[in-house]
Amino acid sequence: MLIDTLKELCALPGVSSREDAVRDYLRAAVTPYADSIRVDTMGNLIVEKKGLVSGTKKLMLAAHMDEVGLMIHTITDEGYLKFDTVGGIDRRVLLGKPVLVGERKIPGIIGLKAYHLTSKEEEKTIPKLKDLYIDIGARNREEASSYVALGEVAVFDTDIVEFGHGFLKAKAIDDRIGCAVMTELLQEPLPMDCTFVFTVQEEVGTRGAFGATFSVKPDIALVLEGTTAADLPDMDAHKKVCAPGNGPVIPYMDGGTVYDRELFELLRTLGEQGCIPWQTKEYLSGGTDAAAIQRTRNGVRVAAISAAVRYLHAPSSVVSLEDCQNILILARRFLQAVATME
Numbered sequence: 001m002l003i004d005t006l007k008e009l010c011a012l013p014g015v016s017s018r019e020d021a022v023r024d025y026l027r028a029a030v031t032p033y034a035d036s037i038r039v040d041t042m043g044n045l046i047v048e049k050k051g052l053v054s055g056t057k058k059l060m061l062a063a064h065m066d067e068v069g070l071m072i073h074t075i076t077d078e079g080y081l082k083f084d085t086v087g088g089i090d091r092r093v094l095l096g097k098p099v100l101v102g103e104r105k106i107p108g109i110i111g112l113k114a115y116h117l118t119s120k121e122e123e124k125t126i127p128k129l130k131d132l133y134i135d136i137g138a139r140n141r142e143e144a145s146s147y148v149a150l151g152e153v154a155v156f157d158t159d160i161v162e163f164g165h166g167f168l169k170a171k172a173i174d175d176r177i178g179c180a181v182m183t184e185l186l187q188e189p190l191p192m193d194c195t196f197v198f199t200v201q202e203e204v205g206t207r208g209a210f211g212a213t214f215s216v217k218p219d220i221a222l223v224l225e226g227t228t229a230a231d232l233p234d235m236d237a238h239k240k241v242c243a244p245g246n247g248p249v250i251p252y253m254d255g256g257t258v259y260d261r262e263l264f265e266l267l268r269t270l271g272e273q274g275c276i277p278w279q280t281k282e283y284l285s286g287g288t289d290a291a292a293i294q295r296t297r298n299g300v301r302v303a304a305i306s307a308a309v310r311y312l313h314a315p316s317s318v319v320s321l322e323d324c325q326n327i328l329i330l331a332r333r334f335l336q337a338v339a340t341m342e
Contacts, residue, residue, distance in 0.1 A: 002184050002328055003321055005029070006168070007160050009176035013100065015069030015153040016086050016204045019043060022065040026179060026198055030186045044212040045198040051190035051339065059338050060195045060218035060300075061185070061331070062209060062289050063178025063225065064202030067171065068313045070099065070154040072134070075145055079138030081108065084129060086153060087203030092126055093314040099134060102152035108136040156315035166321045167244065173317040174226030175202065177307045181224050181328050185335070192339035202289050203313075206256070209289035213296040220263065220301045222334060223290045224327065226319070227251070227306035230283070242308040244320040247277030248327045249306040253284055256291030263303035270333045276326050279308070305330055 014022035023045050031037055036048040045065070068087030075081055081101065085091070094110050101108050111133055134154060138144035158171040170176075182196050195216050200208035213221070231243035242249045250267045252259055271278035290302040305327050310318040 002180055002324060003168070005183055006173075006177055006180040006324065007170065009179055010160055010170035010172050013105070013153075013155040014065050014067050014172065015071070015155055016066040016201045018153050019065040019200050022176075022179070023198065026065070026183060029183050030196075033186045040212060040215065042208045042211050043200040044208045046212060046216065047186060047196040047198075049186055049190055049194055049196070051192040051194060053191065053339055054193050057219040057338060057341050058195070058217065059192065059335070060197055060213065060216050060221045060293075061182055062197045062199055062212070062221060062223050062293065063182050064175045064199045064208070064289055065179060066200055066203050067155065067174070068203050069156070070134070072101065072148060072150055072152050072154065075141050075148070075150070076133070077141050079136070079140045079144040080111070081134040081136065081144065081148060082130070083132070083134060083154065087313065089313050091129055091132070094132060095127070097315050098157040099154040100157045101134060101136060101154040102148050104147065106136050106147050107157065108134040108154065111135045158315050162321070167318055168321055169316050169318050171315055171317065173307070173309050173319045174312055175224070177226050177319060177324055177327070178224030180324070181331055184328055185331060188332070191336045194335065199289055206287070206289050206292035210292040210296060213293045213300060217297065218300055220303070220338060221290070221293045222331065223288050223293065223302065223304040224331060225288045225304055225306040226309040226312065226317075227281070228286050228312050229308035229310045231310070242279050242281055244308045244310060244318060244323060246279045246308065246323075247271070248279075248323060248330050249281060249308050250278050251281050251304050251306065254281065254286050254288065255284065256287030257294055257302060259290065259303055260301040263301060266337055267303055267305065267330065267334060270337060271330055274329065274333055276330050278330070303334070305334075
């Protein structure tokens with residue numbers, strides 16, 4: 001069930017500020033299990049569910065719905081679409097990739113000047129964004145404009161494939177895995193009252209999480225995420241961060257947050273007592289909604305569980321399906337532990 005939900009979520013378009021399709025899917029999936037559900041001004045989906053007890057601590061779980069993508073800012077006389085990135089994308093991964101543009105999902109290809117016209121010096125450099133374009137097969141600006149408007153977004157067009165020894169390849173695993181885990185938890189009896197927040201615009205500065213946390217007012221927050229795995233052959237050992245297949249990642253610190261030490265130790269202990277493999281980051285990088293959540297109002301205690309994801313923010317990311325299942329198990333045990341906190 002978890003993996004099926006993950007695949008369905010990864011297939012949906014949800015570039016930052018255009019999370020509508022993901023939100024609609026999640027709202028339909030969790031409404032039968034929710035005690036209350038609302039969408040705030042930013043577009044965060046906020047779901048309340050009663051548990052067996054009303055704990056002394058108010059617990060919020062968060063995962064972001066948005067993904068990185070492209071936004072169209074110019075249509076050329078020849079009918080090509082010029083774009084900028086939404087969120088952090090290495091432009092090297094863009095060359096020649098298929099995309100879907102706008103709500104009509106117009107197919108396109110990210111193109112570049114032909115190799116035969118490339119100088120020896122140009123071969124040695126990475127093309128700048130201004131030199132890239134999306135080709136939708138239009139004959140001119142007028143025809144392209146009949147299909148695509150300025151400000152529309154494009155998402156990677158990627159097949160979702162299970163391969164190798166229990167791996168999944170898809171776009172937007174960051175952070176549809178967190179959304180899938182929260183959806184699964186919402187469909188189960190809970191040990192305590194919980195607020196689940198599916199946030200928007202994390203990839204452009206954790207914008208949705210701040211406003212949502214301000215209204216929810218949690219004491220403790222658990223962020224469910226995808227994080228950078230750099231376990232590649234050409235990486236220095238001290239920069240490999242974490243690896244798919246080695247279990248959920250429990251961070252103590254990243255580029256935006258120093259996580260609550262007691263909650264970090266709680267997650268570590270729950271993993272070890274439950275024979276759940278786990279790892280932490282060996283190289284500090286990235287950031288999550290925890291950065292915004294932690295700083296809201298008079299402060300929030302934050303913890304995180306992440307999936308190690310190869311090729312983050314690229315057309316095809318890779319995650320271990322066993323890790324995904326173990327994230328669900330560990331999150332479930334975390335809720336049980338928080339429910340008994342004094």
